[in-house]
Amino acid sequence: MKFATKVIHAGIEPDISSGAIMTPIFQTSTYVQQSVGVHKGFEYARTQNPTRNVLQNQLAALENGNFGISFASGLAATDAIIKLLKSGDHIISCNDLYGGTYRIFNKIYGKLGIQSTFVDMNTIQNISDAITPNTKLIWVETPTNPMLNLVDIEAVVKIAKQHNILVCVDNTFASPYLQTPLDLGADIVIHSATKYLGGHSDVIHGAIVVKDKAIADELYFIQNASGAVPGPQDCFLILRGIKTLHLRVQRACENAQKIADFLVAHPKVEKVNYPGLSTHPSHELAKKQMRGFGAMVSFSLKADTLAAADKVLSSTKLFSLAESLGGVESLIGHPATMTHASIPLEERKKTGVVDSLIRLSIGVEDADDLIADLEQALNA
Numbered sequence: 001m002k003f004a005t006k007v008i009h010a011g012i013e014p015d016i017s018s019g020a021i022m023t024p025i026f027q028t029s030t031y032v033q034q035s036v037g038v039h040k041g042f043e044y045a046r047t048q049n050p051t052r053n054v055l056q057n058q059l060a061a062l063e064n065g066n067f068g069i070s071f072a073s074g075l076a077a078t079d080a081i082i083k084l085l086k087s088g089d090h091i092i093s094c095n096d097l098y099g100g101t102y103r104i105f106n107k108i109y110g111k112l113g114i115q116s117t118f119v120d121m122n123t124i125q126n127i128s129d130a131i132t133p134n135t136k137l138i139w140v141e142t143p144t145n146p147m148l149n150l151v152d153i154e155a156v157v158k159i160a161k162q163h164n165i166l167v168c169v170d171n172t173f174a175s176p177y178l179q180t181p182l183d184l185g186a187d188i189v190i191h192s193a194t195k196y197l198g199g200h201s202d203v204i205h206g207a208i209v210v211k212d213k214a215i216a217d218e219l220y221f222i223q224n225a226s227g228a229v230p231g232p233q234d235c236f237l238i239l240r241g242i243k244t245l246h247l248r249v250q251r252a253c254e255n256a257q258k259i260a261d262f263l264v265a266h267p268k269v270e271k272v273n274y275p276g277l278s279t280h281p282s283h284e285l286a287k288k289q290m291r292g293f294g295a296m297v298s299f300s301l302k303a304d305t306l307a308a309a310d311k312v313l314s315s316t317k318l319f320s321l322a323e324s325l326g327g328v329e330s331l332i333g334h335p336a337t338m339t340h341a342s343i344p345l346e347e348r349k350k351t352g353v354v355d356s357l358i359r360l361s362i363g364v365e366d367a368d369d370l371i372a373d374l375e376q377a378l379n380a
């Protein structure tokens with residue numbers, strides 16, 4: 001099945017009891033058993049829920065995996081993956097990681113004896129140099145936030161295989177429509193389904209997909225044993241969002257390319273970060289690894305001050321100033337004071353997160369209207 005067919009049909013069957021074409025929201029905590037130990041495969045809703053099962057099967061299909069495991073948030077899914085490890089184990093991760101992932105690695109699992117090393121994965125040698133006998137997991141995020149750098153998944157997998165280390169890829173920014181890391185040899189894919197999979201800024205959700213049954217069984221065990229499960233209504237919203245994933249991401253990518261081209265030509269703009277630009281350092285890798293360049297764009301201003309950025313951020317009318325990404329509506333954000341506020345100034349500037357850097361999550365509105373909005377905000 002091709003992707004556009006999968007989002008509509010994979011893992012989805014009409015409800016057997018009623019014929020309902022849409023997956024019902026099974027809002028129940030428990031299930032009636034015929035006699036002791038005799039039941040329909042459902043005992044208690046932390047462990048099993050029919051709405052969640054359909055979503056998990058759908059997620060597995062989209063990522064070309066065999067098993068999907070759903071969680072209450074992206075970070076709950078991250079938490080479950082770290083729980084595959086034990087005290088004394090070591091994680092290698094990229095240095096421009098999603099802030100919440102950095103926080104759980106350092107502040108929660110650091111004190112429980114799982115150490116993490118953060119390296120610049122643009123140079124693959126940095127990963128080899130960081131490997132210790134205790135390294136059990138390499139955590140890749142690509143494209144990264146907010147500089148939109150790419151990590152070469154196949155190259156990371158090659159090193160990891162030599163050392164028997166698991167590779168997990170956070171595929172939130174790309175979505176499975178643009179990138180399927182399991183096809184490139186990764187062991188685990190994770191999503192903040194809050195973003196493109198849900199796609200409508202109305203639900204928090206996390207997803208993991210794997211191919212290997214042994215890893216899946218451990219993750220299902222952790223899902224039930226630690227209990228960070230999503231409710232059926234949230235699973236339904238993700239299922240509903242996925243039905244238009246390909247259409248939304250396709251349009252958002254087209255808009256993003258037009259907006260990136262507009263920004264490149266604008267006299268007030270210093271630098272535009274978008275993998276779809278031939279000048280972007282990851283452009284060639286993006287063509288190889290992804291099926292499109294994504295819908296996240298960041299740019300800095302010639303006047304590199306907080307005040308200049310603030311002027312733009314407070315002048316847009318269609319772009320809403322807000323955290324998050326991946327919804328149908330376009331958002332604008334300021335990494336230096338929002339997502340990257342906790343990173344010291346010098347560190348921040350080294351990775352390119354300068355004071356005037358502005359991040360855009362491009363939605364599916366009309367590109368001309370979005371460009372006009374940016375034009376008036378830049379000239380404000």
Ligand SMILES: *Cc1c(COP(=O)(O)O)cnc(C)c1O
Nearest residue numbers: 073074075098100172192194205
């Ligand atoms: C939002 C996000 C997360 C965390 O997901 P939540 O659903 O907010 O818990 C993880 N990784 C990336 C890249 C994200 O953008």
